[in-house]
Amino acid sequence: xxxxxxxxxxxxxxxxxxxxxxAVALCVFIVVVVMxxxxxxxxxFKEKNHRFxxxxxVGTQSLVGFAYYEDFVKLLEQQxxxxxxxxxxxxxxxxxxxxxxxxxxxxxxxxxxxxHSQATGFGDSLYYHADDVSKTFEIxxxxxxxxxxxxxxxxxxxxxxxxxxxxxxxxxAYSISCFPLTARGALAQVGTDLxxxxxxxxxxxxxxxxxxxxxxxxxxxxDQAQVLCGMERSPKRASRLHIRFxxxxxxxxxxxxxxxxxxxxxxxxxxxxxxxxxxxxxVQSWKQYRRESIAPLENEQTEMSVMFGFVGITTVFIVLVxxxxxxxxxxxxxxxxxxxxxxxxxxxxxxxLYALLVGIIGSGIGLLAGWGFLLKINPxxxxxxxxxxxxxxxxxxxxxGDIPNQxxxxxLATIVISAIVASxxxxxxxxxxxxxxxxxxxxxxxxx
Amino acid sequence: xxxxxxxxxxxxxxxxxxxxxxxxxxxxxxxxxxTKGEFVAIIGAxxxxxxxxxxxxxxxxxxxxxxxxxxxxxxxxxxxxxxNRFRNKMVxxxxxxxxxxxxxxxxxxxxxxxxxxxxxIGWIVCRRxxxxxxKELLGQLGLAERIKxxxxxxxxxxxxxxxxxxxxxxxxxxxLADEPTGNLDSATGNGILEVLETLNRAGQTIVMVxxxxxxxxxxxxxxxxxxxxxxxxxxxxx
Numbered sequence: 001x002x003x004x005x006x007x008x009x010x011x012x013x014x015x016x017x018x019x020x021x022x023a024v025a026l027c028v029f030i031v032v033v034v035m036x037x038x039x040x041x042x043x044x045f046k047e048k049n050h051r052f053x054x055x056x057x058v059g060t061q062s063l064v065g066f067a068y069y070e071d072f073v074k075l076l077e078q079q080x081x082x083x084x085x086x087x088x089x090x091x092x093x094x095x096x097x098x099x100x101x102x103x104x105x106x107x108x109x110x111x112x113x114x115x116h117s118q119a120t121g122f123g124d125s126l127y128y129h130a131d132d133v134s135k136t137f138e139i140x141x142x143x144x145x146x147x148x149x150x151x152x153x154x155x156x157x158x159x160x161x162x163x164x165x166x167x168x169x170x171x172x173a174y175s176i177s178c179f180p181l182t183a184r185g186a187l188a189q190v191g192t193d194l195x196x197x198x199x200x201x202x203x204x205x206x207x208x209x210x211x212x213x214x215x216x217x218x219x220x221x222x223d224q225a226q227v228l229c230g231m232e233r234s235p236k237r238a239s240r241l242h243i244r245f246x247x248x249x250x251x252x253x254x255x256x257x258x259x260x261x262x263x264x265x266x267x268x269x270x271x272x273x274x275x276x277x278x279x280x281x282x283v284q285s286w287k288q289y290r291r292e293s294i295a296p297l298e299n300e301q302t303e304m305s306v307m308f309g310f311v312g313i314t315t316v317f318i319v320l321v322x323x324x325x326x327x328x329x330x331x332x333x334x335x336x337x338x339x340x341x342x343x344x345x346x347x348x349x350x351x352x353l354y355a356l357l358v359g360i361i362g363s364g365i366g367l368l369a370g371w372g373f374l375l376k377i378n379p380x381x382x383x384x385x386x387x388x389x390x391x392x393x394x395x396x397x398x399x400x401g402d403i404p405n406q407x408x409x410x411x412l413a414t415i416v417i418s419a420i421v422a423s424x425x426x427x428x429x430x431x432x433x434x435x436x437x438x439x440x441x442x443x444x445x446x447x448x
Numbered sequence: 449x450x451x452x453x454x455x456x457x458x459x460x461x462x463x464x465x466x467x468x469x470x471x472x473x474x475x476x477x478x479x480x481x482x483t484k485g486e487f488v489a490i491i492g493a494x495x496x497x498x499x500x501x502x503x504x505x506x507x508x509x510x511x512x513x514x515x516x517x518x519x520x521x522x523x524x525x526x527x528x529x530x531x532n533r534f535r536n537k538m539v540x541x542x543x544x545x546x547x548x549x550x551x552x553x554x555x556x557x558x559x560x561x562x563x564x565x566x567x568x569i570g571w572i573v574c575r576r577x578x579x580x581x582x583k584e585l586l587g588q589l590g591l592a593e594r595i596k597x598x599x600x601x602x603x604x605x606x607x608x609x610x611x612x613x614x615x616x617x618x619x620x621x622x623x624l625a626d627e628p629t630g631n632l633d634s635a636t637g638n639g640i641l642e643v644l645e646t647l648n649r650a651g652q653t654i655v656m657v658x659x660x661x662x663x664x665x666x667x668x669x670x671x672x673x674x675x676x677x678x679x680x681x682x683x684x685x686x
Contacts, residue, residue, distance in 0.1 A: 001571040002563035009551035336547045339508055340561040340614070341536025343528065440509045443547060 003346065006333075007353040016325055017358060020423070023318040024362025025369065028419045031308050032370030035411060037377070040404020041393075042301050046287075048209040049294060051121025053286040054086070056255050058262060059240025060280040063091050064181045065231050067274035069238040072265050076243065079261070081254055083244045084118035086111060089225040090239035091178055095218060097158050098173035098199075106154065107217045108176060110225020113137065119242040122219075125206040127152075128169060137221045139201050141171070146224055147203025148174060153215035155205050172202040176220065180230025183237065183274045188230035196228045212293065235274055251285050259283045312422050319358065319426025327351065327430045334434050335442030344435040351431040352424060359423030363416045371412075374405040454517075455621060455653060456482040456505060461514035462676075463500055474500050475511065476676030482622070482655060487648040489667030490657045496673045498657040499626050505655060506539045506624045507531050519621070536565045540615025544627035546607040548599035554610050555595040558582040561617045578617075585613040589643060605636035612643055616652075623647065625656040629663055641666045 011017050060066050069087050076085045089110030094103045113136035117123030123133040126149065137147035150158070159172070177197040180188035187194060200220060208214055220228070231237035245254040266278050287294060327334075334347055342350075373380075377392075381403060384390045393403060463475040474497040482488055482505075492498045503509040504516060507523050516523045518538065526534060535541075540561075548557045562578035563571055571578075586595055589609040599607055608628060615623055625644065629637030645666060648654050656667055664670045671678050 001566065001568045002560060004568075005556070005563075006549070006551065013551050332547065333549055336549060337564065339506075339535060339541045339547070341532045341534075341564050343532045346564070438509070440503050443508075443543065 003350040003353055006350055007357055010326070010330070010354050011357050011361070014326060014329075016322055016329075017354075020319050020322040020358045020426075021362040021365065023315055023322070024359060024419050024423055025366035027311050027315040027422075028363045028366025028415055029370045029373070031311060031415050032367060032407070032412065033373055033377075034304065035308065035415070036370075036374055036407050037404055038301055038304050039408060039411060040406055042297050044209075044404055045297055046294060049290040050286050051124070052208045052210060052213060053289050054084075054120040054242035055245045055249075055251050056243040056258055056283065056285055057240055057289040058243065058258065058281060058283050059088075059090075059238075060277075060282070062185070062277075062280050063229075063239075064183055064185050064277060065089065065229070065237035065239045066277040066281050067183060067235040067237050068265075068269050068272060068278070069241060070236065071269075072262070073241060075261060075265060076241070076258070079257070081246050081249045081257060083246050084115065085244075086116040086119035086242045087222070087238040088116065088240045088242060089220075089222060089229055089231060091225075091229045093218070093228070094177040095154075096175045096177075098175065100158075103177075104157070106176075108178065108220050108225055108228070109217055110220050110222040110229075112222045113219075116242065119244045121208075122206070125208045126204050127207065128204045136219075137203050139171075139203055140169070146198070146200050146221060148176070148200035149204045149206050149219035150202060151214035151217040152205045152207040153211060154218060155202075157215075169204070170202060174200050174202065174218070176200055176218065176228065178228040178230075180228065182230065183277055188233075196230070198224060198228060200224075210293065235272075237274075237277065255283060255285045312418060315419065315422045316426040319355065319423050320429060323351070323355065323427040323430040326354075327434045331434070331437060331442040334437050335439040338437075338439035339443065347435040348431050351427055351434055355423045355427030355431070356420065358427075359420035362423065363419035366419070367412060367416055371407060374407060377405050378402045453483050454481045455484045455519055456480075456655075457515075457517045458501070458505060459515045459517075461501065461504060461511045461516070463497070463504065463509075463512050474676060475504075475514075477514075478673065478676060478678050480505075480671060480678050482653060484621075484653055485648070485651050487644070487654045487666075487668040488656070489664035489670045490655065490673055491659060491661055491664045491670060492673035494659055497676055498659070498673050501673060502624050502626050502655065502657045506541060506622075507534055508541070533565070536561055537618050538620055539622045539624055540618070540620040542608070542611050542615050542623065542625040542628045544630040546599070546604075546611045546631075548607060548610055548614070550599055552598075553595065554586065554591060554597050554599065554602070555579065555582055557599065557610055558586060558613045558617055561614060565618070582613065582617060585616055586610070589613050603636070604632050605639055608632060608636075608640050609643065612640070612647075616647070621653060623652055623654045625654060627658055628656065629660075630658070637663070 058072070073085050073087055076082050089108070091108055093106055093108045095106045096103045111122065113122065113133045117133040123130055126133065126136060129136045136149060139145040139147050175197055177195045179194065180196050182188045206214065206219060226232045226236065243258065245251065262281070262283050269275050269278060337347065381392050458478060458480045461475045461478040464471050464473045478501060490498050490501060500509065504511050507526070510524070518534065523531070523534070549560070552560065559578045559582040562574070562581070566574065583592070583595060586592055589612060591606060591609055591613070594602060594606060599610065602610065628644070629640050632640065641663065644654055644656065648668070658664050
């Protein structure tokens with residue numbers, strides 16, 4: 001009992017303790033804020049990639065695509081764990097805005113907007129047709145014209161405006177040129193018709209929140225993209241199938257099922273004339289499919305965690321130094337306590353309790369301060385931007401609206417427990433030394 | 449007086465310290481026996497080993513060789529836990545510099561030994577009794593009005609009386625006082641000695657270390673420590 005009383009009094013009466021509490025609080029504050037924002041950015045980025053890709057992607061990197069996809073789509077649609085499948089065409093093309101005289105390399109993605117919205121978050125990314133994706137490629141003024149959807153950064157590069165009047169879609173014409181390829185990868189056409197070119201009119205813009213996607217992609221109607229790329233000839237080819245599982249299906253388990261379906265399908269098609277196009281097809285979860293984008297950010301998060309590990313070590317050292325100072329001032333007390341019967345373990349418990357209180361109070365203060373700061377981080381950033389033009393995160397890099405500030409309670413608990421453990425570790429060596437002190441030495445009875 | 453009357457007996461105590469390359473021999477075969485109810489003063493020149501002897505008698509230090517027996521039990525055979533209980537229950541220390549804990553009030557300093565020997569539940573059970581005992585001691589020592597004060601708010605004499613109250617908290621068999629008046633003026637020191645005399649008259653066994661022969665005269669028996677040995681024994685009439 002006296003250990004609780006003494007530890008509490010030491011905490012309240014020794015001003016140097018406040019430095020230890022402050023050090024723990026500051027470290028917890030920094031870690032809570034940065035890890036929450038970083039985790040938020042990573043999770044948001046992952047979620048955007050998930051929405052972009054769907055749950056699973058069956059496809060090939062090859063520009064020729066793969067044949068017999070319609071049969072596999074039919075097979076997939078019979079499966080009870082699959083909610084939607086969207087075949088897509090993916091290739092590279094040259095885009096020229098009418099009147100500009102400049103070509104730009106873009107990625108074209110041929111989609112059926114309804115199916116693609118069922119399989120991915122495409123519909124939600126649209127500006128004009130989010131409520132009725134079936135009309136995504138329709139041009140209201142002329143039903144015979146084909147529409148195209150531009151990633152909002154592609155549009156920005158062309159028009160210097162990311163948003164137009166909501167009611168009046170501007171009439172902007174684009175020539176899209178592709179090199180159609182045979183199933184073997186040769187140019188499908190020779191002579192003057194080497195390139196397939198078609199004019200599309202701006203019908204909508206898409207904002208996935210993924211800068212690399214929104215800055216390079218142009219969505220076209222599936223059939224027309226298939227023609228542009230030379231994949232319309234029988235057997236028709238597609239580049240990828242984006243798949244959404246039923247809500248209760250585990251993504252990994254779903255991908256494994258599709259993998260076995262694909263193996264069987266590939267065997268069944270092994271005698272077909274274009275069976276060789278199936279050789280490069282892979283089945284990937286959305287994470288695997290988008291790993292090139294996600295991995296750098298995850299690495300950044302890991303590096304950040306390691307850096308904050310060093311912050312934790314710094315805390316340990318600060319607590320260690322403070323406890324050395326405290327215990328050197330308290331050596332007389334140790335002698336007194338031992339002279340009235342306190343054991344070494346009692347001294348260890350006393351100072352460990354003291355360190356525990358430092359850890360609990362410091363991490364509590366840091367946690368509350370961090371939480372409070374996170375709640376106000378967006379108003380603070382707005383204020384900084386209004387008055388000083390300063391933004392904490394460059395939106396062109398991170399493509400975020402608000403700074404993520406949703407705290408994860410598991411992460412908070414980990415940070416608090418780590419801070420308390422760091423305090424205990426920091427106090428461990430001085431505490432053990434204190435316990436080993438001989439009472440006759442600590443009572444300064446040097447006189448013989 | 450028979451051998452059985454001794455509550456504390458030190459036989460052939462040797463103690464040496466290493467100071468750099470030099471080995472300093474402090475005790476060189478000291479023998480001392482304390483009978484129950486005695487008030488013994490150990491006198492000697494500064495550096496003669498008085499405090500060292502007292503600390504060894506109270507198990508705060510260990511002799512290099514020799515035996516200390518307390519109520520016929522050899523202290524060197526005590527395990528760590530037994531030694532802690534011995535210091536908690538059997539002996540009470542009064543130091544020259546009081547050695548009170550500044551973070552605790554006067555009352556808390558006094559009942560600290562009672563807390564030290566108890567678990568949380570044990571303390572909750574006997575808390576009131578211990579506090580009453582501490583208040584009673586402080587009342588007897590004229591400090592009833594000072595129980596909520598902190599040690600640094602008291603005079604030297606008051607602090608030493610608090611230290612005496614703390615030493616008596618667990619009703620120890622033996623009270624060991626190391627220069628209890630050494631840091632006090634003559635009048636205040638005299639007051640402390642009167643307290644010790646009163647306690648001794650009530651049956652408390654006391655061993656006091658001092659370098660001042662006039663103070664030692666207040667004890668029932670004076671022993672002199674010189675050249676590491678108890679040289680001279682003298683009985684006082686009181």
